[in-house]
Amino acid sequence: MSTPALQITGLHFDYGSKTALHGVDLEVDRGEIVALLGPNGSGKTTLLQCANRLLKARRGEIHLLSRPLAGLSRARIARHIAYVPQVADGVYPMTVLESVLLGLEGIRWRYPTAEVERAVALLEHLDMPHLAHALLTEISGGERQKAAIARALMRETPLLLLDEPSNHLDLRHQRDLIRILQRRSRETGQGILVVLHDINIATQLADRIVLMREGRILAQGPPSEIITRDTIQEVYGVDAGIVSDGATPYLTGFY
Numbered sequence: 333m334s335t336p337a338l339q340i341t342g343l344h345f346d347y348g349s350k351t352a353l354h355g356v357d358l359e360v361d362r363g364e365i366v367a368l369l370g371p372n373g374s375g376k377t378t379l380l381q382c383a384n385r386l387l388k389a390r391r392g393e394i395h396l397l398s399r400p401l402a403g404l405s406r407a408r409i410a411r412h413i414a415y416v417p418q419v420a421d422g423v424y425p426m427t428v429l430e431s432v433l434l435g436l437e438g439i440r441w442r443y444p445t446a447e448v449e450r451a452v453a454l455l456e457h458l459d460m461p462h463l464a465h466a467l468l469t470e471i472s473g474g475e476r477q478k479a480a481i482a483r484a485l486m487r488e489t490p491l492l493l494l495d496e497p498s499n500h501l502d503l504r505h506q507r508d509l510i511r512i513l514q515r516r517s518r519e520t521g522q523g524i525l526v527v528l529h530d531i532n533i534a535t536q537l538a539d540r541i542v543l544m545r546e547g548r549i550l551a552q553g554p555p556s557e558i559i560t561r562d563t564i565q566e567v568y569g570v571d572a573g574i575v576s577d578g579a580t581p582y583l584t585g586f587y
């Protein structure tokens with residue numbers, strides 16, 4: 333068995349008197365894509381931020397490649413985890429290409445040609461090479477979201493955390509995102525934990541789906557086992573239509 337990229341056991345987190353996570357256990361293997369789904373306020377972002385130690389858990393353990401996260405320096409965590417937060421930042425008047433290069437370790441005056449070529453290739457894969465020299469402050473929300481994803485992909489960290497990365501993306505770019513993440517995890521062994529609201533993106537993208545509600549994990553497993561009328565009813569309180577093409581379930585509507 334290979335070392336998991338991320339291992340969380342018995343995680344509790346409180347915002348003041350409000351408990352957001354009630355003893356969560358979760359593992360992400362190297363080369364595995366895990367989608368975290370659940371209603372608004374169920375604790376998904378809190379879990380991602382604990383995994384990145386932006387938030388410190390009250391109780392429980394988190395291991396990054398088998399090392400306790402609590403004992404790692406901020407710099408070491410940054411070397412091992414790439415993170416795309418829910419709200420893409422866009423306030424800095426730098427170009428898209430400059431912002432993608434910032435994903436590399438440390439700020440430099442000059443970047444090696446090979447790194448610039450890699451950044452441009454990522455922008456090509458995300459269908460935005462024409463925006464390489466556009467200012468982040470002068471592009472659309474979806475384009476900023478893609479720039480943030482490209483920045484996170486600049487380094488091949490063992491773990492990638494993404495918070496609702498498909499939010500502002502149109503259909504074709506959602507498809508491209510699925511392809512890029514699947515290729516990345518397959519080719520580099522990167523473990524990917526991604527928060528999503530779109531169930532059909534989750535079932536097409538992920539190896540495993542984790543369903544959360546009210547700070548607890550209700551179910552986890554392959555999409556075909558987890559996305560059923562019963563679990564959707566239990567987690568979201570919605571009666572959903574589901575079809576399957578044999579391997580992948582799809583939500584066809586809700587009532």
Ligand SMILES: Nc1ncnc2c1ncn2[C@@H]1O[C@H](COP(=O)(O)OP(=O)(O)OP(=O)(O)O)[C@@H](O)[C@H]1O
Nearest residue numbers: 347350351352370371372373374375376377378379
């Ligand atoms: N800074 C904060 N202070 C106090 N409570 C917070 C804070 N951030 C989140 N919460 C609460 O913690 C719970 C979990 O929030 P969290 O953002 O993790 O949910 P989420 O599943 O990511 O939601 P969404 O799908 O809406 O993004 C919610 O009840 C929320 O109101």
